[in-house]
Amino acid sequence: MQFFYRIWLLLHISVSCYNMLLIKWLTTFGNYLILMGRSFSRPERMRMFFKRYIKEMSQLGVDSIGIVLLISFFIGAVICIQMKVNIQSPWMPRWVSGYTTREIMLLEFSSSIMCLILAGKVGSNIASELGTMRVTQQIDALDIMGVNSASYLILPKILGLVTIMPFLVIFSSAMGIVGAYGTAYIGHITSAEDLTLGMHHAFNEWFVWMSIIKSLFFAFIIASVSSYFGYTVEGGSVEVGEASTDAVVCSSVLILFSDVFLTQMLS
């Protein structure tokens, strides 16, 4: 009897915890949707909106070009070396290194992995900026003035990042290929002719579009989720730090999940 009671108690606690988590998750999701509803309303002043839109594109996108190019160059080079060393053999066609480097950069790295990296850089930037504005009452000041603070602060960030992200993806793919050529010209690991052959082999233009479409979704996830965590901070500097971490973790997880669905849908 005691044993069954313990089993029942364990089940009861498990179900209660599950319900609590579910309720918490649903509440967060509901609040996120409400905030997005407020954010996607018509800006009060288009002049001010465009000013912020340009500024956000510069701050979130243009300022990230350096890190995108740097990482893409080295990843492109490393993929090429790994393929040459581990895959290339007398039984394989000589274009295999170039071909695989191009496909990996185009299909996954430049869209998904680059967006994961940007979730860390841009996501924490957005969450900490909005979180600090919240705890120093700058968002309250906007509300008191009668400004729709969500639309004024969040909409330009989302649209700015969504606009600039395809360019980052294209730059990343291009730089990855430059990195691969670097191994040929500087490291002499493979020949430039073999690489060029691989780059041209069975090229499917749709993969470029697929990469861009995926990046648009990821940009929306990064900007909106990070804005939500920053905008809804309550407390002080510790909570701003936590919100920043939550924003990065949550956007990264959502990017990974949505990557599976988007790849399935677009392939």
Added chain:
Amino acid sequence: MIEVRQLTKSFEDKIVLNKIDAVFETGKTNLIIGQSGSGKTVLMKNLVGLLEPTSGDVLYDGRNFVTMSKKEKVHMRREMGMIFQGAALFDSLSVLENVMFPLDMFSNMNYNERVKRAEDCLARVNLVDAGNKYPGEISGGMQKRVAIARAIVLNPKYLFCDEPNSGLDPKTSLVIDELLSGITKEFNMTTIINTHDMNSVMGIGENICFIYKGRKEWQGTKDDVISSTNKKLNDLVFASDLFRKVKEVEMEEERNQ
């Protein structure tokens, strides 16, 4: 005039404000005083709409702010100016841009007119040369003055100040008090100041509302404070030796007369 009727605010089971009735008059510096945690800031947040009252009404010249639609509230807020405890200036904007911000959002002035208006407001708070600096580059007292300039740039009818003197030295606090009092008279505004600075109470307190544990305990002028027999009020206002001595001297002078 702002009238508060039976205003109650509770957070879950905890009642923070309990049936407050108060009138804040136009053209006067109205002070809300009370100990830390007495509910002053919650009262002010209810007045400006940052919190929704649990029950009761807030009337702005007869217009009930609590029952207004969201759109009406947005329009109403354009008649309000607020100075926050930490000034709440926008870090990414210069001092001039901060003051211009409400004009950028809501006025139909051209750029030159907006700059002229913002510079006039900065001149009113004696900050003529600070326009190009950023909030991080100026002192706390200057930040408060910029916040005042930003709050008055649209000629508001109602001005709210949450602890305007917190973190400032007595001399700078005096400057801020004089500025707020002067602006109130100049623009005939209804000014409400949340404070526990007793220098402000004795200096500019034309209408003082004393909140104690979420209830309105006392209301009167700075002259009434001296002669008040309310123990809770006296415990707060005359907590320091200096103010106690001032009161003794004042009372003795009254007796001699």
